Amino acid sequence: MQIENAVVLVTGANGGIGAEFVTALHQAGAARIYACARKLESLSRLVAADPERIVPLSLDITDQLSIQAAVSQCQDVNLLINNAGVLLNYQGCIAVPNLDDARTEMEINYFGTLAMCRAFASILKANGGGAIINILSILARVPIPMTGSYSASKAAELSMTQTVRAELAAQGTQVIAVMPGTVDTDMAKDYPPPKVSPAEVAKASLQAVIDGIEEVYPGEQATQMAAQIVDNLKAVEKQFAQMLPST
Ligand SMILES: NC(=O)c1ccc[n+]([C@@H]2O[C@H](COP(=O)([O-])OP(=O)(O)OC[C@H]3O[C@@H](n4cnc5c(N)ncnc54)[C@H](OP(=O)(O)O)[C@@H]3O)[C@@H](O)[C@H]2O)c1
Structure with a gap:
């Protein structure tokens, strides 16, 4: 699939990675980009770049009525980017x-x-x-205890992504899991480097659509972790186990 002339819906388009998706899609020649956010006013700067092709849309992905309204308005979508997400709990599971x-x-x-x-x-x-591009996290593969509940939600999202991939294969829908390490956005503002840029996450994800790749690990940190996980998952689990919530 090509990005040029695609019709794309991006959730969480006002966020760090979401905004970079909108910019990258626009530059790559997407025909229309539905830029979705819970608060429409947060999209004004993005939409101002090209109001013809960047269409603001109010969307809360936990609200079925809101999703139905988006479905009614966006019947022409051929690329869905599920980017919206939250990290709220830094105090582990216990x-x-x-x-x-x-x-x-x-x-x-x-x-x-x-x-x-x-x-x-x-x-x-x-x-x-x-x-479909689902923005997950390397923590979908192995958890950090401090953010254990977030890791669990991303692991569940990865499992769901694999199921959706299987179920939609017959209709020819490509389903891509993107698993970055730390990304330089508000969500990770208190995290130490290294951080991959949100623009690099967007670029690698869109390239995966073009190349037909199912799993993407943008940036050096995620690429290395993915290799370590394949090599010795238990060792990575033990290493991450040191990152406990502060008491
Ligand atoms: N930053 C990282 O280190 C990192 C690493 C790996 C993966 N990720 C993933 O990357 C994705 C984007 O995160 P980010 O780093 O760009 O963080 P961000 O700047 O905080 O953006 C998160 C976006 O999600 C939106 N959102 C939250 N709840 C929503 C809901 N119920 N309905 C619709 N939109 C909602 C937020 O909208 P509001 O402005 O309305 O809250 C915001 O636009 C997330 O899925 C995150 O888990 C991030």
Whole structure:
């Protein structure tokens, strides 16, 4: 599939990686980009670049009515980019006082993304198959205990992505899992380097659509971790096990 002339929906388009997706898609000649955010006003700078091709849309991926409204308006989509996500809990799974943030992470990262895949599957089919990009995390492969509930939500999202890939193969929909390490956005502002740029994440993800690649590890950190996981998953688990919540 080519990006030129594609019709694309990007969730969380006002965020660090989402905004870079919109810019990269615009530069690559996408015909229309539905830039989605919970707050429309947060998209004004992005849309100002080209209001003809960048269409702002209000979308909360945990709200079925909001998703249905997007489905009604975006019948021409052939590339769905599920980028929206949250990291809320830094206190592990046992030390954390309650499960509120863990539930919200699962609600947005897993159920929200799943709801979007379900809502747009038939649209993608009608438009020739197309592709879905799910923005996961290297933590989908192995958890960091401090952000254990986020890691679990991304692991669930990876498993779901593999299932959606299998279910949509017959209709010709490519389903891509993108698993970066630390990305230089608001979400990781308190994290130490190295950080891959959000522009590099967007570029590698779109290249995967063109090249037909199913798993993408953008940046050196994620590439190295992916190789270590293949080499010795247990050793990576033990290494990450040192990153406990502070008490
Ligand atoms: N930054 C990293 O180190 C890193 C690493 C690996 C993977 N990721 C993943 O990359 C994706 C993008 O994150 P980012 O780094 O760009 O962080 P970000 O700047 O905080 O962006 C997150 C985006 O998700 C949106 N969002 C949250 N809940 C939503 C909901 N219920 N409905 C619709 N949109 C919602 C946010 O919108 P609001 O402005 O309305 O909150 C925001 O646009 C996430 O899935 C994240 O897990 C990030």
